[in-house]
Amino acid sequence: MRVTINHREESAGLTGGTKHHFVDCNIEFSEEEKAIIRGRDLKDTNFTVPSAAPLPSQAAYVGSGLLNSLGRLGVVGGFILGIISAFTGGALGTIAGMMMFFGAILWAWAAFSSRSQNKAIENRDQVIRLGDLLSHGSFTCHAANPAYAKSIEDEIKENLASVKQIIRDSAELQKTSTFEL
Numbered sequence: 054m055r056v057t058i059n060h061r062e063e064s065a066g067l068t069g070g071t072k073h074h075f076v077d078c079n080i081e082f083s084e085e086e087k088a089i090i091r092g093r094d095l096k097d098t099n100f101t102v103p104s105a106a107p108l109p110s111q112a113a114y115v116g117s118g119l120l121n122s123l124g125r126l127g128v129v130g131g132f133i134l135g136i137i138s139a140f141t142g143g144a145l146g147t148i149a150g151m152m153m154f155f156g157a158i159l160w161a162w163a164a165f166s167s168r169s170q171n172k173a174i175e176n177r178d179q180v181i182r183l184g185d186l187l188s189h190g191s192f193t194c195h196a197a198n199p200a201y202a203k204s205i206e207d208e209i210k211e212n213l214a215s216v217k218q219i220i221r222d223s224a225e226l227q228k229t230s231t232f233e234l
Contacts, residue, residue, distance in 0.1 A: 054217055055081040058209065060202050065107070073107050074196040076205045080186050080213070086220050087187060093223040096184030100212040103205055104177050105193040109170040117170065121163035127156020183216065 059077040064070075082090070090096060131152030138145035181192050194209070196202035 054083065054086055054213065054220075056210075056213055058206050060199070060206070062199075066110075071110075074199055074202045075105075076194045076196055076202050076209070077191065078193070078209055079191040081190060082187065085224075089220050089224050090183050090187060095220065095223060096187065097182060098216065098219055099180050099182045100216065101178040101180050102192065102209060102212065103194045103196070104173070104179050105195055106173055107195050109173055113166070113170060117163050117166040120159050120166065124156045124158070124160025124163055127152045127159060129156075131156055181212075 057079040059079075061075050061077065063073045063075065065073050090098075131149045131154075134145050134152060135149035138149050179192070179194075186192075194202075194205050196205050
């Protein structure tokens with residue numbers, strides 16, 4: 054098993070002042086290891102590492118809240134304008150319909166955004182399966198800072214050492230042994 058771990062930093066945000074740190078891990082199995090994984094059906098053997106996605110920013114939460122408020126306001130305002138339109142000859146009906154339609158879209162988008170932001174916080178770990186490593190060969194983890202990236206690298210090394218031991222121990226079936234207790 055050949056493992057290459059790369060640390061990288063990316064600028065984020067409107068001004069580029071926010072820095073995101075990532076740990077990229079590329080794994081190349083030897084032909085013997087690939088044969089053992091396939092032959093002993095170890096594809097579902099897995100380990101967990103931190104997520105590849107950074108946590109949502111405070112601005113993302115504010116944006117979702119603003120979209121939610123505007124969407125609700127559009128739906129309610131369009132409904133009220135539609136009722137008023139019925140009494141004024143229907144001249145405002147098109148505007149009321151558009152307000153309700155776009156308000157509903159904004160409201161739904163805000164709900165989707167909030168849900169994905171909450172999932173990103175709740176599911177901070179990703180599960181890496183050997184079968185995925187056979188087909189893709191790499192994964193990425195997000196780190197809050199370079200020191201945390203170093204601890205993630207150490208965690209990855211420990212996990213891969215355990216995986217290597219599982220592959221090594223699965224190479225041959227154990228022979229029958231007899232003993233007394």
